C-alpha cells in the first residue's frame with residue numbers, strides 16, 4: 001500500500017518560523033511538536049489523519065490556539081493546524097453563513113457586519129470559532145440569541161473509524177444527528193477534525209453598551225446586586241463583572257444591550273445606585289464598535305496564564321462572596337481576578353439534554369484567572385486558582401469544558417454532568433479506537449469504568 005504524504009505548509013524545529021508556529025496563547029505548559037502541518041484544504045486534513053495512523057504518531061488539532069491547558073499542542077508529535085482554512089461564505093437569501101473551521105472571531109465579526117448581521121460568539125478576536133463552538137460559546141449576545149453552538153446548523157468533520165481511514169461527514173439534525181448533538185457542547189478534539197461550520201445569522205445594527213467601575217470597598221454590595229439582577233434582567237441585555245485583586249482596586253461591570261441607550265440607562269439603575277461608582281459610561285454605538293469594546297488586547301496576546309471555572313445555579317450567599325473577597329485580598333498579583341458572565345435568557349430555553357452543553361440551568365459562568373510575567377511565579381498563581389475553585393465549590397457546579405483545568409480530578413462529570421454517558425456512546429460509535437485523545441478527551445465507556 002502506498003504511504004500517505006503530509007500535504008500543506010509544513011514547519012519543523014529547524015525552520016526559522018518554528019517558535020512562532022508552535023506558540024499558543026498560553027505561554028505556560030509549553031510543548032514542542034516534531035512537525036506542524038498547516039492544512040489548506042480538506043485533502044490536507046485527510047492526508048494528515050491518514051499519516052498519523054500509518055506512522056503511529058501522537059497528534060493534536062489546532063485552530064485559534066486558545067486552549068487554556070494547551071491541549072492543542074503535543075511534544076514530539078504532529079500538530080494538525082487548520083487556521084489557514086478560514087474562508088467565509090455568506091448566504092444572504094437564507095440568512096446563513098458557512099465558515100471554514102480555521103477562522104477566528106476577528107475575521108468572522110467584521111465579515112458578517114458587512115451584511116449587518118452577526119452570530120452570538122465570544123469577545124476576544126483571536127479566539128478560534130471552532131474551539132468556541134464545540135464547547136458551547138458564551139458571549140455578549142448569549143442571553144438574546146443563545147450560545148454559539150445553539151446557532152449552529154451543520155458542520156463538516158473528518159472522522160476515522162479505526163481502519164486507517166479518514167472520511168468527511170456532514171452532521172446536522174437530520175444526518176449523523178448524534179454526532180451533531182455531541183459537537184454542540186462536547187468540546188474540541190473528541191470525535192474528529194471539524195473543517196467547516198454553518199450558522200444561522202441574526203440582523204444587528206446599533207446596540208448600546210455600558211461600563212461601570214467601582215473601588216474595592218464596594219465589592220460585596222456590588223457583586224450581590226449584580227448576581228441578583230444580571231441573569232434575570234431584560235434578555236436583550238447580557239453583562240459581565242470582573243472582581244479584580246485588591247491591589248488593582250477595581251470592580252468593573254460591562255454589558256451589551258440590543259436597544260437604545262435611554263432604555264439601557266433605566267435597566268442598569270440597580271448597578272448605578274449601588275456603592276459609589278467612580279465611572280459610568282452608557283452609549284449607543286454601531287454593533288461593530290461594541291465588538292471592539294469587549295475585545296481586550298491583553299487577552300489576545302500570548303501570556304503566562306492559569307484559568308479555571310465553574311457555574312452558579314443560584315446566587316452566592318454572603319459567606320461565598322466573603323470567600324471571594326478573602327482570596328482577592330490575598331491574590332498572587334494584581335492581574336488575578338474572578339470574572340463572571342450572566343447566563344439565563346436564551347441559554348436557558350434549551351434543556352440540558354438537548355445539546356451536549358449541560359449547564360443550561362446555570363445563571364452565571366464564573367472564571368478564576370491569573371496572568372504573570374515570569375515562570376518562577378507559576379506555582380503560587382496555580383495554587384491560588386485551585387484553592388479558590390475548591391473553596392467556592394460548595395456553592396458552584398461543574399466547569400465549562402472551554403475553560404479546562406487539568407487539576408480537576410473528576411473532569412468528565414465536571415464538564416458533562418448527566419450528558420457524559422451519551423457522549424461516551426457517541427465517542428465509541430465514531431472513534432472506537434480512541435484515536436482522538438488528549439489528557440481530557442472523552443473516555444471510551446470501558447476506559448471510564450476503569451477510572
Ligand SMILES: Cc1cc2nc3c(=O)[nH]c(=O)nc-3n(C[C@H](O)[C@H](O)[C@H](O)COP(=O)(O)OP(=O)(O)OC[C@H]3O[C@@H](n4cnc5c(N)ncnc54)[C@H](O)[C@@H]3O)c2cc1C
Nearest residue numbers: 061063064065066067072122123128131138188189194299
Ligand atoms: C483570551 C481568551 C478569551 C476567551 N474568550 C471566550 C469567550 O468570550 N467565550 C467563550 O465561550 N470562551 C472563551 N474562551 C475559551 C475558548 O472558547 C476556548 O479556549 C476554545 O477552546 C478556544 O478554541 P481555539 O480554536 O481558539 O483553541 P485551540 O487551542 O486551537 O483549540 C481548542 C480545543 O479545540 C480543539 N480543536 C481545535 N480545532 C479543532 C477542529 N478543527 N476540530 C476539532 N477540534 C478542534 C483543540 O484540539 C483543543 O482541544 C477564551 C479563551 C481565551 C484564552
